[in-house]
Amino acid sequence: MTAAPGRPSQPPPPPADHRLPPADLQVHHGPLSSTELSRLAPALAALERLALADEAALWGEEGLGQTLRSPQASVAILGELAAPRAYCLYTCVAGECEILQIGTHPQHTRRGLAQALLHAVFGQAIASDCDRVVLEVRRGNVAARALYDRCGFNQVGLRRGYYQRPGTATADRSADDALLLSRAL
Numbered sequence: 001m002t003a004a005p006g007r008p009s010q011p012p013p014p015p016a017d018h019r020l021p022p023a024d025l026q027v028h029h030g031p032l033s034s035t036e037l038s039r040l041a042p043a044l045a046a047l048e049r050l051a052l053a054d055e056a057a058l059w060g061e062e063g064l065g066q067t068l069r070s071p072q073a074s075v076a077i078l079g080e081l082a083a084p085r086a087y088c089l090y091t092c093v094a095g096e097c098e099i100l101q102i103g104t105h106p107q108h109t110r111r112g113l114a115q116a117l118l119h120a121v122f123g124q125a126i127a128s129d130c131d132r133v134v135l136e137v138r139r140g141n142v143a144a145r146a147l148y149d150r151c152g153f154n155q156v157g158l159r160r161g162y163y164q165r166p167g168t169a170t171a172d173r174s175a176d177d178a179l180l181l182s183r184a185l
């Protein structure tokens with residue numbers, strides 16, 4: 001399109017960005033009410049089974065419920081309490097935010113959901129006076145490592161063979177190393 005003489009051309013509209021924070025982002029801090037817990041814990045357990053089964057020992061409804069009842073734990077979810085599309089469980093303690101679990105429903109991956117959750121967590125961690133975010137990731141977890149790389153994490157430590165479980169050893173044993181990552185806030 002040609003601009004009218006003497007007038008600057010209008011900048012093109014920004015492209016639709018699927019990475020803008022989704023409108024249904026919810027962040028819950030501290031202890032959830034028993035009603036919220038009764039909706040979220042089974043839904044997270046189902047999502048955990050779908051998203052994390054190949055990655056880590058599952059916490060299950062009981063373990064997740066226990067964590068969600070802790071006053072130090074927070075959860076950011078995308079979607080309804082009873083049917084989240086993605087979630088991130090984390091703690092903010094003594095100036096450090098730790099990501100405990102993050103997962104996206106397999107039908108909703110590569111749409112920026114985990115990235116949006118992490119950025120929401122960074123904001124909450126800053127508000128809670130944290131100066132860094134830390135987590136552990138299996139060396140062979142290509143998707144998660146790419147996500148963390150994109151979100152500014154750096155490797156600060158290594159635990160060899162940390163994720164090795166009977167019957168799950170891979171040909172490349174180093175794939176099961178735990179990389180300790182950190183990101184300054």
Ligand SMILES: CC(C)(COP(=O)(O)OP(=O)(O)OC[C@H]1O[C@@H](n2cnc3c(N)ncnc32)[C@H](O)[C@@H]1OP(=O)(O)O)[C@@H](O)C(=O)NCCC(=O)NCCS
Nearest residue numbers: 051102103104109110111112113114115137143144146147
């Ligand atoms: C890792 C995981 C949480 C990513 O969730 P997601 O919502 O698909 O991630 P996003 O769409 O926000 O991805 C953001 C960026 O991370 C990187 N990324 C995410 N998944 C990737 C993949 N499978 N391969 C390569 N890069 C990937 C890309 O850079 C991506 O940006 P792009 O799509 O513009 O290229 C998801 O794959 C998952 O639930 N995996 C199983 C659970 C898990 O491993 N959790 C982490 C344990 S430490």
